Amino acid sequence: MSRAARIGLFLAVVGAAGMLPVFLSSFRLFQFTQVCVYAIALMGLNLLTGYNGQISLGHGAFYAVGAYTSAIMMDRWGIAYGWTVPAAGLVCFVAGFLFGRPALRLEGLYLALATFSLALAVPQILKYFEHWTGGSQGIVLSKPQAPWGLRLTEDQWLYLVSLAVTAVMFLFAVNLVRGRVGRAMVAIRDNPVAAQAMGVDLALVKSLTFGVSAAYTGVAGALSAVAIAYVAPDSFNVFLSITFLIGIVIGGLASIWGNLFGALFIQFVPNWAQDISKAAPWAIFGIFLIGFMYVMPDGVAGAVRRLWIRLRSRRVSQKLGDDAVPSEAHPSTPQGHRRTT
Amino acid sequence: MTGRTRTAVLGAAVLAALGLASMASAQTPGVTATEIKIGNTNPYSGPASAYGTIGKAIGAYFKKVNDDGGINGRKINYITYDDGYTPPKAVEMARRLVEQDQVAVLFQTLGTPSNSAIHRYMNQQKVPHLFVATGATKWNDPKNFPWTMGYQPNYQTEGRVYAAHVLKNHPDAKVGILYQNDDYGKDYLKGFEDGLGEEAKKMIVLKQSYEATDPTIDSQIVNLKNSGATVFFNITIPKFAVQAIKKAHDIGWKPVHYLNNVSSSLGTVLKPAGLEASRGLITALYMKEVTDPQWRNDKGYLEWVAWMKKYYPEGALDDQFNAYGYNVAILMAYVIKQCGNDLSRENIMRQAANIKDLELPLLLPGIRINTSPTDFAPIEQEQLAKFDGERWVLFGDLFDAFRKQ
Numbered sequence: 001m002s003r004a005a006r007i008g009l010f011l012a013v014v015g016a017a018g019m020l021p022v023f024l025s026s027f028r029l030f031q032f033t034q035v036c037v038y039a040i041a042l043m044g045l046n047l048l049t050g051y052n053g054q055i056s057l058g059h060g061a062f063y064a065v066g067a068y069t070s071a072i073m074m075d076r077w078g079i080a081y082g083w084t085v086p087a088a089g090l091v092c093f094v095a096g097f098l099f100g101r102p103a104l105r106l107e108g109l110y111l112a113l114a115t116f117s118l119a120l121a122v123p124q125i126l127k128y129f130e131h132w133t134g135g136s137q138g139i140v141l142s143k144p145q146a147p148w149g150l151r152l153t154e155d156q157w158l159y160l161v162s163l164a165v166t167a168v169m170f171l172f173a174v175n176l177v178r179g180r181v182g183r184a185m186v187a188i189r190d191n192p193v194a195a196q197a198m199g200v201d202l203a204l205v206k207s208l209t210f211g212v213s214a215a216y217t218g219v220a221g222a223l224s225a226v227a228i229a230y231v232a233p234d235s236f237n238v239f240l241s242i243t244f245l246i247g248i249v250i251g252g253l254a255s256i257w258g259n260l261f262g263a264l265f266i267q268f269v270p271n272w273a274q275d276i277s278k279a280a281p282w283a284i285f286g287i288f289l290i291g292f293m294y295v296m297p298d299g300v301a302g303a304v305r306r307l308w309i310r311l312r313s314r315r316v317s318q319k320l321g322d323d324a325v326p327s328e329a330h331p332s333t334p335q336g337h338r339r340t341t
Numbered sequence: 342m343t344g345r346t347r348t349a350v351l352g353a354a355v356l357a358a359l360g361l362a363s364m365a366s367a368q369t370p371g372v373t374a375t376e377i378k379i380g381n382t383n384p385y386s387g388p389a390s391a392y393g394t395i396g397k398a399i400g401a402y403f404k405k406v407n408d409d410g411g412i413n414g415r416k417i418n419y420i421t422y423d424d425g426y427t428p429p430k431a432v433e434m435a436r437r438l439v440e441q442d443q444v445a446v447l448f449q450t451l452g453t454p455s456n457s458a459i460h461r462y463m464n465q466q467k468v469p470h471l472f473v474a475t476g477a478t479k480w481n482d483p484k485n486f487p488w489t490m491g492y493q494p495n496y497q498t499e500g501r502v503y504a505a506h507v508l509k510n511h512p513d514a515k516v517g518i519l520y521q522n523d524d525y526g527k528d529y530l531k532g533f534e535d536g537l538g539e540e541a542k543k544m545i546v547l548k549q550s551y552e553a554t555d556p557t558i559d560s561q562i563v564n565l566k567n568s569g570a571t572v573f574f575n576i577t578i579p580k581f582a583v584q585a586i587k588k589a590h591d592i593g594w595k596p597v598h599y600l601n602n603v604s605s606s607l608g609t610v611l612k613p614a615g616l617e618a619s620r621g622l623i624t625a626l627y628m629k630e631v632t633d634p635q636w637r638n639d640k641g642y643l644e645w646v647a648w649m650k651k652y653y654p655e656g657a658l659d660d661q662f663n664a665y666g667y668n669v670a671i672l673m674a675y676v677i678k679q680c681g682n683d684l685s686r687e688n689i690m691r692q693a694a695n696i697k698d699l700e701l702p703l704l705l706p707g708i709r710i711n712t713s714p715t716d717f718a719p720i721e722q723e724q725l726a727k728f729d730g731e732r733w734v735l736f737g738d739l740f741d742a743f744r745k746q
Contacts, residue, residue, distance in 0.1 A: 027437055135527075136523035137457065
């Protein structure tokens with residue numbers, strides 16, 4: 001896709017999403033705000049797992065840290081939510097970086113276990129520091145009003161803010177993966193030894209990626225605290241981390257825009273499952289998940305990519321005749337990941 | 342008309358329609374001439390899913406009400422969603438009920454964390470948040486939260502009842518406590534410690550906590566035994582109460598064992614834990630236990646059984662939660678009936694806050710529902726009972742929290 005077409009598509013999607021407050025009820029906007037929040041969190045996890053190959057089963061912990069940072073700043077120190085979101089990102093960047101350093105020694109399953117321990121520990125730690133976090137009672141927040149006298153409801157304003165943040169984080173992520181750092185990340189994922197031989201500083205890039213990934217998820221957590229107006233340790237259980245993993249696989253590993261579909265999936269499919277069967281909603285969810293994996297094993301982004309290649313190769317073969325037909329299959333990387341363009 | 346004018350007219354028409362639609366329901370949301378919408382969230386999945394049968398029982402009772410002609414000519418449209426015992430889902434489902442389904446009231450939403458999450462929202466939206474299925478003390482706060490009302494005797498009161506009994510009957514005991522590390526567990530703990538007063542520091546030798554997401558609490562029980570405790574206050578939800586009772590029995594620990602009321606169901610807790618292992622357990626009751634043969638010929642019990650067989654045949658006849666759901670649904674139907682034809686949210690709240698000496702079929706004799714604009718705790722009386730290997734045997738007098746304070 002040409003650069004102009006890409007920019008046009010981005011603006012069109014953001015524009016269309018921005019129009020939703022006109023058509024949707026407060027409740028639906030609340031749900032779509034959650035979609036934006038999840039999209040940001042999934043972008044974070046995807047940077048780490050999809051692009052850099054480090055599996056994390058603990059991103060719920062960074063989400064919680066972000067949410068609580070925001071809640072504590074708003075509730076205890078009276079700071080406006082606008083400042084708490086970047087602050088949460090910063091705190092989580094540091095937390096992620098600090099976690100990433102010792103985690104350098106760990107690969108694959110061992111890293112997954114280490115991050116899983118984070119997911120288990122954080123809710124309990126939150127309950128322990130009762131003075132700051134309100135313990136198991138949590139912290140109740142107020143939703144912010146639209147500023148500058150704009151005639152928007154709280155839900156509409158929050159949605160637009162979340163949308164704006166999502167768009168900005170999206171651009172930043174795309175920029176990151178297309179640049180030098182992004183190539184270094186992917187190189188480390190595909191072949192760490194070769195990457196090191198080419199001069200990539202493994203330790204630094206991996207830790208930085210962890211930091212950035214945690215920052216993204218922290219920003220998402222902070223936004224969700226404002227949207228739900230309540231944080232409690234019960235909100236950040238182990239299943240949340242697993243849900244994020246589901247989201248990035250559905251959306252497509254090593255894709256930034258695919259995370260939007262992952263977010264839509266993890267927000268709406270559990271509700272659909274509940275509407276279908278009150279008795280066993282998670283069984284239905286499982287069926288959806290399995291079905292999805294069967295039809296689109298590379299996630300939404302992967303499926304679209306393959307479709308695009310097929311369309312493009314057909315167009316090229318039509319232009320050049322049957323002599324020169326590029327292969328349809330993308331060369332597979334050692335771990336079976338599709339590389340991004 | 343030009344394209345632009347057409348768009349403007351269409352847009353205006355849409356806005357006008359939306360405006361009209363919202364106005365029509367603004368007066369009495371969730372109510373029409375033929376139906377009233379009642380919303381509910383329950384944990385049908387997750388660690389607290391044992392409670393999910395309450396939501397189903399309520400639905401089954403409302404079906405009976407509808408079959409009998411409804412209330413003042415209106416059928417009950419009962420809408421219930423799963424919140425998995427997690428606050429974010431509870432918020433989402435409550436918003437769905439209030440904003441999308443436009444229910445008149447939220448009824449018997451279950452779980453302290455879920456209700457905590459929607460507490461402020463319900464009061465901001467001015468939607469009756471009635472008879473919440475949690476005994477946390479904070480639901481009785483009409484001054485600050487005039488739209489939220491509790492139902493069962495609150496946890497602090499119950500804790501005090503046990504403390505009073507310990508002080509009277511086991512003044513030299515060493516007390517060990519197992520509690521769930523959240524609002525609910527800490528509420529019970531506070532009531533118990535407050536009830537022991539100055540003796541608390543001396544008597545309590547060990548407190549152990551657990552998370553609702555923990556797979557097992559066996560190690561906590563072992564620790565409690567090793568602390569030398571002779572009295573055990575067991576603050577656990579059903580899933581963990583079973584483990585606690587079983588483990589204590591397995592390791593040969595036989596303290597005076599107080600079990601919180603929320604896990605006192607014979608079918609869900611005592612049977613799986615083992616009836617022999619459960620012998621000697623003490624709890625505080627406010628309802629007739631459906632497994633107690635003394636109620637075999639009781640009118641209220643027989644009506645309940647008949648209803649279960651007809652409307653909720655897949656429900657267990659020894660599960661106290663099914664009796665709980667039935668009882669509280671009767672209370673809700675009563676409030677709706679008292680509203681007559683004025684089913685505005687204000688009037689529903691007013692009627693709920695004006696119940697005098699109401700008897701419900703499955704409350705213990707002598708226990709009455711009482712509410713007033715300053716008293717949002719419908720049930721404030723309890724009686725202690727001991728498990729004799731077969732059923733809960735009541736003993737002692739009715740403990741009236743209202744008068745004790």
